[in-house]
Amino acid sequence: MWTDLTGRARLAGGGEISITRGASDELAETQTGTMSLELDNQDGVLTPGNAGSPYWPEVRRGTPVRVIATALAGKNYLTQPGFEADDGSWSAVAGAAPASAGPDTGRAKSGPCSYRIGWAAAGTGGVVQCPLYGLTIGVPYTASVYVWVPAGSPAVRLDVDGLAVGPASTLTGAWQRVSVTWTTSSAAHVLRVTTTTASPAPGATVWLDEAQVEEGPVATTWSSSAATHHPRFFGVVTSWPVVWAGLHSTVRLTASDMLSWPGRRGALGPMLVEEVLGDEARLYYPLSEPESSTSGGDQSGYGRPSMTIRQSGTGGGTLDFGKGVGPPSDELPAPLFVPTSASAGLYLQTRIAPLLTSSGATGTPVLGDQVFECWFNTGTPGRTIMSWSSGAPGALDSALRFQLDGTGRLQIAEVLPTGTSTYTVAAPSLADGRPHHLVWDEAGQAVWVDAVQYPVATGTWADRAVLTVGATETGGSLWVGTISHVAAYVRTGGYPAIAEMTDHYQAGMTGHAGEPAWIRMYRLAGYARIPGVIPRGVFSAVSAQGTLGAAPLSHMREIERTEGGRLFADRAGPQLVFQSRTVRYNPTATASVPYASLETGDVVVAVDDQKQTNLVTASRPGGATQRVQDPASIRRDGIYEDQLDILKVTDAEVTDAATWVVNRYSVPQPELRQVPVEAATLGAATYRALLDADISTVIRVPGMPAQAPAPSATVIVEGYTERITAAQHFLDFHTSRADTDSVWVLDDPSYSVLGSTTRLAY
Numbered sequence: 001m002w003t004d005l006t007g008r009a010r011l012a013g014g015g016e017i018s019i020t021r022g023a024s025d026e027l028a029e030t031q032t033g034t035m036s037l038e039l040d041n042q043d044g045v046l047t048p049g050n051a052g053s054p055y056w057p058e059v060r061r062g063t064p065v066r067v068i069a070t071a072l073a074g075k076n077y078l079t080q081p082g083f084e085a086d087d088g089s090w091s092a093v094a095g096a097a098p099a100s101a102g103p104d105t106g107r108a109k110s111g112p113c114s115y116r117i118g119w120a121a122a123g124t125g126g127v128v129q130c131p132l133y134g135l136t137i138g139v140p141y142t143a144s145v146y147v148w149v150p151a152g153s154p155a156v157r158l159d160v161d162g163l164a165v166g167p168a169s170t171l172t173g174a175w176q177r178v179s180v181t182w183t184t185s186s187a188a189h190v191l192r193v194t195t196t197t198a199s200p201a202p203g204a205t206v207w208l209d210e211a212q213v214e215e216g217p218v219a220t221t222w223s224s225s226a227a228t229h230h231p232r233f234f235g236v237v238t239s240w241p242v243v244w245a246g247l248h249s250t251v252r253l254t255a256s257d258m259l260s261w262p263g264r265r266g267a268l269g270p271m272l273v274e275e276v277l278g279d280e281a282r283l284y285y286p287l288s289e290p291e292s293s294t295s296g297g298d299q300s301g302y303g304r305p306s307m308t309i310r311q312s313g314t315g316g317g318t319l320d321f322g323k324g325v326g327p328p329s330d331e332l333p334a335p336l337f338v339p340t341s342a343s344a345g346l347y348l349q350t351r352i353a354p355l356l357t358s359s360g361a362t363g364t365p366v367l368g369d370q371v372f373e374c375w376f377n378t379g380t381p382g383r384t385i386m387s388w389s390s391g392a393p394g395a396l397d398s399a400l401r402f403q404l405d406g407t408g409r410l411q412i413a414e415v416l417p418t419g420t421s422t423y424t425v426a427a428p429s430l431a432d433g434r435p436h437h438l439v440w441d442e443a444g445q446a447v448w449v450d451a452v453q454y455p456v457a458t459g460t461w462a463d464r465a466v467l468t469v470g471a472t473e474t475g476g477s478l479w480v481g482t483i484s485h486v487a488a489y490v491r492t493g494g495y496p497a498i499a500e501m502t503d504h505y506q507a508g509m510t511g512h513a514g515e516p517a518w519i520r521m522y523r524l525a526g527y528a529r530i531p532g533v534i535p536r537g538v539f540s541a542v543s544a545q546g547t548l549g550a551a552p553l554s555h556m557r558e559i560e561r562t563e564g565g566r567l568f569a570d571r572a573g574p575q576l577v578f579q580s581r582t583v584r585y586n587p588t589a590t591a592s593v594p595y596a597s598l599e600t601g602d603v604v605v606a607v608d609d610q611k612q613t614n615l616v617t618a619s620r621p622g623g624a625t626q627r628v629q630d631p632a633s634i635r636r637d638g639i640y641e642d643q644l645d646i647l648k649v650t651d652a653e654v655t656d657a658a659t660w661v662v663n664r665y666s667v668p669q670p671e672l673r674q675v676p677v678e679a680a681t682l683g684a685a686t687y688r689a690l691l692d693a694d695i696s697t698v699i700r701v702p703g704m705p706a707q708a709p710a711p712s713a714t715v716i717v718e719g720y721t722e723r724i725t726a727a728q729h730f731l732d733f734h735t736s737r738a739d740t741d742s743v744w745v746l747d748d749p750s751y752s753v754l755g756s757t758t759r760l761a762y
Contacts, residue, residue: 283467374484561646
């Protein structure tokens with residue numbers, strides 16, 4: 001639930017909402033976006049820690065905050081007044097959904113579409129709602145909509161927030177306008193439609209068309225000119241101070257967008273470790289402790305006891321932490337098991353507390369299905385990898401055991417007091433001296449070996465109390481080789497997905513080398529607990545980052561540089577946006593602002609060497625170091641050198657990336673680097689276009705002064721600062737020359753001019 005605070009915002013008398021976003025130019029990194037504003041707190045409800053506040057406990061640092069600007073094209077505040085295109089603004093209420101709801105072409109008052117609701121045969125049949133934004137507080141508004149109610153279907157009515165209720169419809173088989181009038185108490189309300197019947201009959205429906213929300217106490221002629229809502233900022237509060245001027249209290253909020261999240265974490269572990277933890281392992285022993293260690297610790301966060309070394313037989317054998325090698329991409333050590341025989345040597349064991357699938361204290365089962373995982377490497381068949389047992393004494397014990405048979409094939413044994421059932425998996429021999437990955441899925445009755453699925457008819461297991469690694473539950477069949485990354489999960493509602501855990505094989509073997517750049521960005525964002533990445537453009541493959549070792553944002557910047565793209569926070573939600581370099585190829589202007597409409601106190605067309613680069617030395621991990629230059633530029637201006645270290649997968653791609661830089665920046669051209677505009681004073685279409693403008697949007701500035709290098713300038717947005725007050729909406733765009741990103745197109749009249757627009761891209 002969002003709480004509208006517009007009425008508390010100080011937007012007059014020097015108050016404003018201030019927003020920063022993006023970068024200063026195309027060679028600078030995008031920065032964390034920020035937002036600040038001042039809110040009235042005279043009643044104290046915005047004081048952090050005030051348990052009496054109706055907003056408690058969300059009055060705190062870290063709470064989400066967003067800014068939305070509404071632009072009208074007429075009098076109608078709805079974004080979907082005629083239901084001709086479904087923008088998602090009308091939706092079912094969670095917990096009170098009708099049987100169906102959505103655009104329909106079967107009946108309409110105007111245009112080809114209306115909105116059809118099929119009522120559920122329970123309660124009032126459901127509720128459909130539409131959020132309203134940008135209203136003026138303390139002013140009467142009227143919402144109206146034409147409804148067609150078939151004979152036998154219940155009457156319908158409108159309400160606002162479930163409080164201001166309008167009269168019900170009275171006709172069937174004809175279009176009738178229903179409305180509701182209320183006085184706004186906030187800049188945001190919710191318009192709702194429902195029935196007046198306690199339980200509609202099955203099949204009951206209604207059609208809606210020509211909806212309108214307008215200022216005033218009565219419904220007037222319908223306007224099809226839709227409003228638009230423009231997200232300006234989404235982030236979380238970073239500072240919430242309470243301040244006073246005499247006895248008048250305000251709070252001055254400062255917030256940062258989601259690009260701040262990946263910079264908060266410290267150094268990441270290897271990809272494999274991050275993915276095991278990110279998939280919420282309930283038990284996790286990487287076993288990557290250094291030499292001289294005598295135990296392995298749990299890193300799941302559930303505080304389980306360490307695994308300790310146990311002796312089997314009369315003595316002998318070694319188990320040395322730090323002496324073996326685990327999966328190749330993480331470069332972590334693993335314990336090396338070297339017994340003197342199958343019955344004499346050392347192994348690891350721990351008692352699992354708390355238990356995976358019970359509360360531990362009462363034995364009450366916890367819902368969920370178990371998944372076990374580990375990595376191993378051996379050249380000796382016929383030995384046991386690990387065993388999960390009940391810990392009961394002697395013959396009463398039961399266990400789920402993972403082992404290799406005499407030929408090296410994987411076996412799973414179910415050991416019960418009544419006997420043992422053994423399932424041999426149809427995988428090739430795993431005693432080949434290579435690393436292998438194992439995932440067992442209890443619910444799916446399957447085992448995955450090196451990301452390949454094999455069916456196995458194991459049953460349901462609960463309350464595993466003892467984990468033994470490198471031996472049977474009784475210390476027999478001792479392992480020779482390495483075992484690492486032992487983990488267990490409890491799946492509920494299909495989460496975590498088995499596909500996520502089998503994907504750990506690529507994390508451990510290759511560090512996900514060769515995956516598209518946006519997938520890598522999504523993966524890295526997940527390590528920082530960012531819920532998603534929105535990709536835009538066509539992306540290249542990137543090489544491995546298996547070991548990681550720095551903050552998430554540092555590795556995300558590596559991918560951004562490799563792709564030659566742009567990473568920034570979404571303005572509408574908690575995702576990041578990742579643009580490939582192709583987004584900017586041959587850009588087309590989507591907004592036009594004449595020079596005369598600019599705030600022209602200090603407009604500058606820059607001509608300097610700030611961005612000049614005529615020599616690039618480029619390299620990639622494990623590849624060649626190469627140089628690309630523009631000899632003519634060097635002879636004329638001297639050397640302007642740059643170093644390009646990127647995660648391309650081939651040397652040819654490295655050369656392409658370096659050539660692209662030199663082609664664009666070896667000869668500086670005049671450019672307009674600022675476009676300051678008072679957007680709210682312009683026409684509705686221009687205002688909306690400027691509100692939609694974001695990083696990589698192209699703006700055309702015609703009517704440049706006679707002294708300018710050209711009669712118009714076409715620029716691409718790199719970032720902006722924004723100030724919103726009661727009467728103004730000022731935008732100061734940081735821009736760069738748009739044609740820097742123009743690329744050659746065969747036989748095109750604009751992009752195939754020899755010596756002018758024949759720049760090759762990659």
